[in-house]
Amino acid sequence: MDGVVFSIQRFSIHDGPGIRTTVFFKGCTLHCFWCHNPEGIRPKPDIQFFPERCIACNECVKACTHGATTLVNGIRVYDRSKCIVCGKCVETCYSGARILTGKHMTVDDVMSEVMQDRAFYETSGGGITLSGGEPIMQPDFARAVLERSKAEGISTAIETAGNVPWEFEERVLPFTDLIMMDIKHMDSAKHRWATGVPNERVLSTARHFAMTDKPIIFRIPVIPTVNDTVEEVGAIGSYIRDLIELRNQNGGDGDHTISLELLPFHKLAGDKYRSLDMDYRAKDLKIPTKAHMAELAEAAKTHQIEVRSR
Amino acid sequence: MIEVNEFQELTYQERIDSLRETKQRITQEKQQIIGSMDHDDWGLILPPPDRREIVQTMSASGMPITDALIAGFKVKPNHPSGGFFGPKAVGENFRALLEIHPVYIDPVSSLAGGYMANFMSYRKPHWNPDFDFGFLHVDQKRYQLGTGIGAAQHFCHDLSIGFELGWGGLLEKIRHYHDVQQAEEKDPEERTQKMDFYDGLESVVLGMQDWIRRTSEEARKSSLSEANPQRRENLEAIADINTRLVNEPPKTFREACQWMNWYQMAARMYNGNGALGRMDTLLQPYYQRDIDLGILDDEEAIFHIACFLVRNTDYIQLGGPDENGSDTTNHLSFLILEAAHRLRIPANVGVCVGDHTNPDLLRRGVEIMFEDKCGVPKFLGIDRTTEGFMKNGYEAELARTRAYSGCHWSAIPGREYTLNDCVKVNFGRVFEVALKEMMADTTIEPSIARLYELYAKHLQHAVDTIAKGLDYHLEHYHQVFPELFLDLLCYGPIEKGLDASHGGVEFYNLCVDGSALATVADSFAALEQRVEKEKRMSWQEIAQHLENNWKGPDGEKARLMMKGISRYGSGNSPADGWALKLSQLFTDLVKEKPTPKGYNMIPGLFSWANTIPMGKHLGATPNGRRAGEPISHGANPDPGYRKDGAPTAMAVAIASVQPAYGNTAPMQIELDPGITKDEGGVDHVADLIKTHFDLGGTQINLNIMDAAQVLEAHKDPSKYPDLVVRVTGFSAYFASLSPEFRQLVVNRILTEG
Ligand code: SF4
């Protein structure tokens, strides 16, 4: 069993409790224009190019047999449309100017990274988090990694945007200890404007999750122009209150197992967009202030839900 | 700046603030006059301008430094070389220095005294040329060894001896054993040597008594003209206390702090000693007594400790097991941490972390790290070092008494001679010698197997050379520059009439540290992958690139190719395997046998601040390092070892390469966790620390920093005069460091290498 992974981050302390290792799955069903991990959007491996590291050795030109990297008047030209992402040029690019982002990894490959920090999970109450992209776009691979982690006694979490068939999420649930799920907007049209897809399936997934007994942390990436008003965050808060009620009606303890986290927009992804020849449409947005984040957290709290904010 | 109105009374915190400000003023003055100080801050105060002389000299660890001396003081040589050697001459000269040493009293501090000159800087030459170890020179130079020959201090005394006897009692003890040995020592030559030794010890104590007496008189005099009642009272108390301490042992908590202040300052002045040991345990009886009598409260205790810490950057252990394994953490442990926290200056307080050590100490330590961002405290994996030390054949009861007392090291107070942190084997140089030998031999096909064989052969040779040098040191050092000051507070030297470096104490466990582990592990791995497996280059080509220092066509490409392998620290990589193998080889060679004269050696991995000088004399290495660049730091992976810079990856790697015989291979780590103390940061960092020790780690030197601020300060350090960083085992004002040293700290922050 293998899947496409674009990064494995150890000492991950922002993606669930304790010290964790986050495995980033490549491929996403949403196209949020501010995405912090644009290299995770396309499902297949990509070539990233960082020109400032290039030492002009032209090894990549020699390596490419597909006409994707050529010399035109002594200048290297890379044509992404001709590139089959065979990775040959990357192997000869020692400067790190060309990077292959996304690798086919087996469950063993992933686990050999994850297991190295096992002692830290034990001390800190941490574990493994599957993130992305959308990890549940590769449900069987995700399930296999989670299943193996559980067998090793490692606590598990997923970070999903929820825009996948419920049946996919269902496959991973038995091996998932904690669900982290993004909700970006309550208005479907605006959701589509911001992410490329409407929100019906996302909200349906959220309801399905609420009907289980798994702890859930809902997360709102607070993005100016998208959802950074008291009304918009308040609407999501109100929806989460409904989900808590839903869980309570089903005999669960919604108040103590469902919470909300607000994550401020940041602009650290600019270089990554450039390296992928992608347009970074969020580059002119302003980073929300601490005070504003606090105000939004207050708005959500009026719905009697537990809220954390950064 | 605190304005002291003539009659205003200051709170303890205001007095601490004033001490910090005075210290900063002194530091800025030192930066202007001495220039960069790439070492422990020492707490040294410059002599008054009219009594100041600037010289080039050598630190106790063998680093060239600029130093300020007390002008006009001339030592009396007893040797044609112009040097002074042997206990009598050394003792007399030190006494003379103490007798002209200016008095320093900060009326805000509860403790008098400040030291202004390093006695070591008057020693020219450092070594008595009559003792010729030329027979070792060729190999010492060839492997660029830090041999430890002539190195001072770097073991630990036991302050409780001094607390019990006082200077008067010490003098009596010296005179008593002088007479005993005079009567009992039959060998006339030995007897003469011993008598010289007692003369030397006596001179030191007499010098101390004079310094303290003059200080008490000066305090008395100033108190008479002091208008501010609080200060007057303080000066009177200083005068009273010090009049008593000329002879008497300390009785109260404040007196114990004052006694400790004198001893530690003078020991530092004598030969750079910074060892202290278990301060919380040592002071506990005085603290308890005064609390029981109702004459001391915690605020005052914190203040006295702060007054001590502002004058002394000594290495202190808090908590940890007593001989029976019970935790010694007490209320004072927390007060000492608190004093360091309120001061926010360079300090070297080590907090024990272990299965039976109070976990609140670790927690409080990490909280302070977050609040102050001064690299204080540091963290000691006490269970691992204790178990490791037992592997040398010692009982648990004894092993537990080893106390943290220097940059990366511990010693049994008063009973063990160690030369810790003085002996360094630069693996990089050994590797270079091996590679050159292999390439010069045209009769064989170069290979990794052959290179490793040669490396092992030369490392063996280097360790043998070290061992012979250690024997030579132990044979002659007492006739050169004996440990007169630390001898006073050890068990044995006074009784036996023998210097600690010459059989005076019970245990001899000599520290032998390896350095450049990552440089060499990555070099082996890069050659193995690129040359042997992938065949991207021939051995001759890579040898040529190293020779040319990666210049010339394709040089940079080759360099990046070699650098671009998965390096030590990335986890499960061949380079990680090499680091393990190299550390194991070194450990085996050091532990294989004692020195020819039978002294035990203990391996560790630590390069202290020597990464820069050791790198300067090393050619380009196959890991992509250019000639002259610093070697890797201690057991640390090279910066850029992993794209995510994950501290857990570093923690796993360093835990795996421990020699584990009781000496350390510290983890030097800088964290900008991007979360605050209140967002769970303390838990994450405490868990990281604890787990590193669970995995086998021995010591952590940690900076929690705002990376952006440090990068800013690197551009213009004068804008951040109060920024303190843990450079390695020691902490220092960032602005006091040379640009090269600041760069070293900055490189560690930048994870993308
Ligand atoms: S990945 Fe393959 S096809 Fe694409 S540019 Fe590189 S060598 Fe050419």
Ligand code: SF4
């Ligand atoms: S191989 Fe890399 S460094 Fe060389 S020209 Fe191509 S992109 Fe630049």
